Amino acid sequence: MIGLGLIGGSLLRAASAVGREAWGATASEADAATAAADGFDAGTDLVAALRRAAAQDALIVLAVPLTALDEVLRLVAEHAPGCLLTxxxxxxxxxxxxxxxxxxxxxxxxxxxxxxxxxxxxxxxNAALFGGAAWVTCLEDDTDLAAWAEVSRLAIEVGAHVVPLTAGAHDEAVARISHLPHLLAAVLAAVGADGGPVAMALAAGSYTDGTRVAATRPELVRAMTEGNREALLPVLDDALGRLGAMRGSLASTGGLAATIKAGYEGAQALSRARQATPAGVRVDLSAPEAREGLRALGERGGRITGIAGDIAIGEVA
Amino acid sequence: MIGLGLIGGSLLRAASAVGREAWGATASEADAATAAADGFDAGTDLVAALRRAAAQDALIVLAVPLTALDEVLRLVAEHAPGCLLTxxxxxxxxxxxxxxxxxxxxxxxxxxxxxxxxxxxxxxxNAALFGGAAWVTCLEDDTDLAAWAEVSRLAIEVGAHVVPLTAGAHDEAVARISHLPHLLAAVLAAVGADGGPVAMALAAGSYTDGTRVAATRPELVRAMTEGNREALLPVLDDALGRLGAMRGSLASTGGLAATIKAGYEGAQALSRARQATPAGVRVDLSAPEAREGLRALGERGGRITGIAGDIAIGEVA
Structure with missing residues (x-):
């Protein structure tokens, strides 16, 4: 585990808890000291951690911020070029x-x-952070299926279910359901606060729900949104187009029916997706069409919940 | 109580619970029948309810949708023109x-x-709906202070605290902290659902928080947003301006720092407002500057929590 922040630290705990031999390194002396004091195999020597990974043919998990990734990748290439990486x-x-x-x-x-x-x-x-969570594992045209399966097994072992997608499909989806929400929350929080003390005094559920993630550390939000610029721009344009049309309609006819109806239907779509009864699926990882089958499962909102030998077991609604 | 939906029905329960003689009428036969079966004095004859209010010099509370208000006001003017109204x-x-x-x-x-x-x-x-809630009571230049106090006493008796504001100040603030959140949630829910099953499968906290109110009945959202058009348009323009600037910045320099920082500061402003330690204030309702004092209190985010005789007791941070 390279990086022992919220995600890396949780994964070191969770992997240890399921019996894996796991060790971590972080540039943060404070995090390394606390992790070691908590009884984990952690330190600040990245090179030593990578050399040990190379010696033991370990899976290396990079859990550093996007801004630190290139530097760490150079070390990986130098000290552990044979290791599987995620x-x-x-x-x-x-x-x-x-x-x-x-x-x-x-x-x-x-x-x-x-x-x-x-x-x-x-x-x-905490070790339970991934319980019940979706964990996207990426499958490009040239990704080794065995590598994908090994990474996916780790995700499943720590309690997550796996959604197989290409990097592009992932980035497009998270632009919609994670990055746009963060940016709209930021705009809402700024416009709300401009209303001064009276606006803050009247703020109730719709405002506190809508602004909750605006309290996230700004550098984390910047890293994910700015890092996903290419996928985010068209999604932002979609949102801006809808807002502009809504503004025009309110100013001219005074009507907001189309906007509000589309939003209501969107909310129903999420509700339906969460209540749907899934059917089981099995994908033979040794079959020639396995890659396409896995990606199609992910695109349809399905998930892999177990991998036994060459068989990936999952479900889709 | 004219109208026995969520708010009117809760207020009939709450007013009865604190020992007030309260009765209600609604155009909904189903709501009237259920309210009566629950032991409340409720029916479908609006005229009879208004005549009884006139005979007993009761406070009339209009709890009907904005779209039904004019029709009910005509009945009030005809059958109970002497009554205090809120x-x-x-x-x-x-x-x-x-x-x-x-x-x-x-x-x-x-x-x-x-x-x-x-x-x-x-x-x-439910009778506890108003516990701990802010209840704006409006104070225009020509509002009778005794009428304002009587309405405010009802709000306080059922567990709310009172925020005195002009209608205009109220509408401006709720455009920011209630109507804009509903419209942004609608746009987010529509853009998210456009991402198909994979977007719904990956949706986590930021998306579910940001879209929660999009599940509200569309006619309720339309009534409040369309009804507040005048105050809402400049607030929408503010939001659109910020989003447009953000889009431009992402496309050109790739930076979102200004947007995200403003949102983070907005979130901190709400957090500070909620954690502030308020100081007690007293407003003598018989003093010539009472009206201005009350409205200034509301504008500063303060509240009235009790009215004893001519003295309104409150607090402000």
């Missing part, structure tokens, strides 16, 4: 590009656990 | 204009309890 960063295409450029010898399957809180650092983590 | 509608300037036009003889102080759920109808209500 990451837990919230954007996937930029990470894939960096890995191809800086650590081309490593087998790689990117990942993103859809879990987190507004907090950060080792102390914020 | 309402619980979520926009205040349009209601004030309707009252001035259709029931000019009635003394009137408008109100808005900042309480509610996504549910509606008698069955959704």
């Amino acid at each position: 990451d837990v960063t919230s954007v996937k295409a930029p990470v894939l590009a960096s890995v191809r450029r800086l650590a081309p010898a490593n087998r790689f399957a990117g990942g993103h656990p859809m879990a987190g809180t507004a907090e950060s650092g080792w102390r914020a983590g | 309402d619980v509608t979520s926009v205040k300037a349009p209601v004030l204009a309707s009252v001035r036009r259709l029931a000019p003889a009635n003394r009137f102080a408008g109100g808005h309890p900042m309480a509610g759920t996504a549910e509606s109808g008698w069955r959704a209500g």
